[in-house]
Amino acid sequence: MYExxxxxxxxxxxxxxxKGDYGRVLVLAGSSGMTGxxxxxxxxxxxxxxxxxxxxxxxxxxxxxxxxxxxVMTHPLPETHVKTLSELGRQDILDFSQxxxxxxxxxxxxxxxxxxxxxxxxxxxxxxxxxxxxxxxxALADNPExxxxxxxxxxxxxxxxxxxxxVGISSTQExxxxxxxxxxxxxKGRKNVTLVLKGHHTIVINEDKFYINKTGNPGMATAxxxxxxxxxxxxxxxxxxxxxxxxxxxxxxxxxAGDLAAQEKxxxxxxxxxxxxxxxxxxxxYKESAVx
Numbered sequence: 478m479y480e481x482x483x484x485x486x487x488x489x490x491x492x493x494x495x496k497g498d499y500g501r502v503l504v505l506a507g508s509s510g511m512t513g514x515x516x517x518x519x520x521x522x523x524x525x526x527x528x529x530x531x532x533x534x535x536x537x538x539x540x541x542x543x544x545x546x547x548x549v550m551t552h553p554l555p556e557t558h559v560k561t562l563s564e565l566g567r568q569d570i571l572d573f574s575q576x577x578x579x580x581x582x583x584x585x586x587x588x589x590x591x592x593x594x595x596x597x598x599x600x601x602x603x604x605x606x607x608x609x610x611x612x613x614x615x616a617l618a619d620n621p622e623x624x625x626x627x628x629x630x631x632x633x634x635x636x637x638x639x640x641x642x643x644v645g646i647s648s649t650q651e652x653x654x655x656x657x658x659x660x661x662x663x664x665k666g667r668k669n670v671t672l673v674l675k676g677h678h679t680i681v682i683n684e685d686k687f688y689i690n691k692t693g694n695p696g697m698a699t700a701x702x703x704x705x706x707x708x709x710x711x712x713x714x715x716x717x718x719x720x721x722x723x724x725x726x727x728x729x730x731x732x733x734a735g736d737l738a739a740q741e742k743x744x745x746x747x748x749x750x751x752x753x754x755x756x757x758x759x760x761x762x763y764k765e766s767a768v769x
Contacts, residue, residue, distance in 0.1 A: 478661060481686045484729050485722040487764055498526035500715020503577040504584075504708065505533045505570065505599075508592070509587030512541050513562070514611070514704045517749055519549040521708030524756040525727070527715050530708075533570065535560050561588035561592040571602060579712035580605050584615025584704040592616075597623065606630045606714050612640070618642035622678040629694060630720040632710055634673040636703065656680055657687070671720040673710070676704060681724045688725050692732025696739045698763045701749030706731045709756075722734040734759035 490499075490551045504521045507515030512534070519532040535556035543551050552573060566687055574580055580603060587591055596616035600607070606629050609617065614635050617623065621643060624631070635643060637652045644663060646652060654704035660674050660682045667684065667717070674680040708767040709731055713723035717757050737758050738751035 478682075478684070479686050481688050481725075484763075485718060485726045487726075487760065488716060488718075490502065493757050498580060499526055499719075500528040501531075501577040502527045502708075502711045502715050503533060503574055503580045503605075504530050504692065504711070505554075505562065505582035506584040506586060506704075507532070507538055507542065508562070508587040508589070509535075509538065510537055511572060511587065512545070513689055513708040514585030514701060516542055516545045516549075516751060518610075519546065519579060520705040521705040521753055521756070522581070522712040522715075523708075524550055524753060525709040525712035525730070527712035528662060530712075533562075533573070535710070537563055542732070546646045552663040557589060557591050559587075559589055561587045561589045562595055563594045564598070565687075567595065567598060567602075572597065573603055574603055577713045578606060579608065579715045581610070581707050584707060585611035586612035586616075588612055588615055592617075600631075601626065606628060606632075608632045608634065608707055608711040608714065610634045610703060614639045615642065624667055624670055627667075630671065630714075630716070632667050632671045632724050633718050634675060634703065634707055634710065634724075636675045640674055657682075657689075661689070672726050673706075673724050675724035675728075676708070679728045681721065681728055683721050686721065687719075690725075690728045690732055691694055692729055693735050694732075694739050694744055695749035696737040696744030697732070697752065699748055702731075702735070702752055705749055705753050705756075730759045730763060733763060737762070 487608040504519040522530045536553035555563040593616040637649045681688040711728035733757040737755040
C-alpha cells in the first residue's frame with residue numbers, strides 16, 4: 478500500500494454531448510424531519526457534474542422535497558408508519574435502479590428497524606456501484622460481513638463515530654488516535670471497498686493505496702456537510718472516475734468549497750449549504766490551478 482498525492486484532473490466536456498454522458502445518479506435518502514439531508518445530497522450530485530439525479534423519498538414527504546428541488550427529479554416510494562422507507566418498496570427500488578449508473582444512500586434514512594432491513598437487502602441485491610453514508614453505514618455496522626460479498630464497487634463515507642461502530646470499537650477517541658492504521662485494517666482483503674474516513678485530514682483508502690486530504694477547516698463540522706460529500710462522490714463515480722479517484726476528488730473539492738465558504742462566512746457561522754453554494758467556485762479555482 479502506498480500514499481498518493483496527485484489529485485485527479487476534472488475531465489473536460491466535449492462539445493457534442495448530452496446529459497446522459499455524465500452519469501445518472503439515484504439517491505435514496507430522507508425521513509420525517511430529515512428531508513434537508515436528502516435535498517443537499519442530491520443537489521450536490523448535480524453541482525458536481527452529474528447529468529441526471531433522481532431522489533427516492535418516502536411518499537408522504539414527496540411534496541416537501543419537490544417544492545425544495547428544481548433540477549433534481551423525485552420518485553415517491555412506499556413508507557413505514559413513521560415516514561421512513563419501507564421494505565414494501567424493495568421491488569420498486571430494484572426495478573427503478575436499473576435506469577441509473579450509481580446509487581447513493583444513507584443520508585437522513587433513520588435507524589428505524591424496517592428501514593435498516595431494507596438497506597441490508599439493497600446492499601446484497603443492487604448491481605450498481607454504491608456510495609453509502611450515515612444511516613446506511615449504521616445499518617451495515619451490525620452486518621459488516623456483507624462487504625466481503627460485494628462484486629460491485631462501494632464507497633463508504635463514515636465519520637469517526639460510524640467508523641467505530643463498523644469495526645466494533647466503543648471509543649471514537651480510539652479511532653481518532655489511529656485513523657490510518659484502522660483504515661488499512663478495514664480495507665484489507667476487500668478489493669471492491671473504498672473507505673473515506675471523514676474528519677481533520679480525511680483519509681481515502683482502498684486495498685492498494687491511500688490519500689490524506691489537506692483541504693477543509695473546522696467550520697465544516699456542521700450538520701449536512703457529509704450529505705454534500707456523498708452526493709459529490711456519487712456524481713464523480715457516474716462520470717467514469719474510479720471509486721478511489723471519485724472519493725479523492727470529492728473530498729478535495731468538498732474541502733476547498735469549505736475553505737472558500739470560510740472566507741465568506743467565517744468558520745463559526747458556516748452551514749452545509751454554504752459549502753454547497755461554493756462548489757462552483759471550488760471547481761473553477763481547481764481548474765485554474767491545474768492549468769497554471
